[in-house]
Amino acid sequence: MMSDISPSRCSEMALTLYGSAYAPAPYRVRIGLALKGLDYESVAVDLLAGAQHKPAYRAINPQRLIPALDAGDGDIMTQSLAILEWLEETHPEPALLPGSARDRARIRAMAMVIACDVHPLVNIRIGRAMEAMDVSPARRSKWSERWIVDGLQVLEPMVEKFGRGFAFGDTPTLADCCLIPQVYSAIRLEIPMSGFPAISAVVEHAARHPAFVAAHPDLQPQARQA
Numbered sequence: 001m002m003s004d005i006s007p008s009r010c011s012e013m014a015l016t017l018y019g020s021a022y023a024p025a026p027y028r029v030r031i032g033l034a035l036k037g038l039d040y041e042s043v044a045v046d047l048l049a050g051a052q053h054k055p056a057y058r059a060i061n062p063q064r065l066i067p068a069l070d071a072g073d074g075d076i077m078t079q080s081l082a083i084l085e086w087l088e089e090t091h092p093e094p095a096l097l098p099g100s101a102r103d104r105a106r107i108r109a110m111a112m113v114i115a116c117d118v119h120p121l122v123n124i125r126i127g128r129a130m131e132a133m134d135v136s137p138a139r140r141s142k143w144s145e146r147w148i149v150d151g152l153q154v155l156e157p158m159v160e161k162f163g164r165g166f167a168f169g170d171t172p173t174l175a176d177c178c179l180i181p182q183v184y185s186a187i188r189l190e191i192p193m194s195g196f197p198a199i200s201a202v203v204e205h206a207a208r209h210p211a212f213v214a215a216h217p218d219l220q221p222q223a224r225q226a
């Protein structure tokens with residue numbers, strides 16, 4: 001946990017992921033690490049307790065967001081998509097960005113619908129800012145639902161067109177790394193998924209893949225925190 005921030009290191013170059021079980025951005029990176037077959041140590045940052053704002057974590061990521069990944073030498077990387085791209089460049093197989101340049105642009109576009117256009121609007125800090133402006137919990141939930149549904153509506157026809165088991169094609173890509181955690185959050189918020197059959201089929205398919213199983217929030221040591 002983030003109050004005792006130093007992870008115990010098994011080996012000098014072990015990767016360390018600063019995250020939390022249910023938060024979607026670190027969940028993306030967990031999927032990427034599992035797909036690449038990489039071991040890592042996990043340090044929990046308790047977002048609900050505000051650990052991201054404490055000096056110990058600010059020293060790791062001054063942006064006060066998770067995930068952060070220590071490459072094993074104390075060199076910290078931030079931003080889930082940047083971390084996933086680094087994983088892709090350093091461990092190209094299996095590819096998170098397969099296919100032609102155009103395929104990769106489409107996969108990135110699907111990932112960015114979630115990571116750039118949905119998630120920043122429904123993050124904890126947005127909820128906290130609304131709370132400080134006396135927006136009621138019910139209206140905050142409506143706000144989150146509005147943007148998550150908006151993103152899923154954009155993605156549904158893309159998955160229908162390009163997916164063949166996974167969101168793009170028949171192997172897991174960067175798009176799935178972003179989609180699966182966002183759908184997990186949607187379900188936690190009790191957003192009905194009945195209008196998204198293509199996305200729901202991908203979620204079911206991914207649930208049988210060992211990397212997605214390993215990355216699932218319920219299996220994380222810090223499960224039950226934000």
Ligand SMILES: N[C@@H](CCC(=O)N[C@@H](CS)C(=O)NCC(=O)O)C(=O)O
Nearest residue numbers: 023024025065066079080123124125
């Ligand atoms: N664009 C960033 C977003 C990271 C982010 O917003 N992480 C959330 C958890 S999913 C967080 O740390 N929230 C803390 C807060 O809002 O105070 C990324 O992709 O890594």
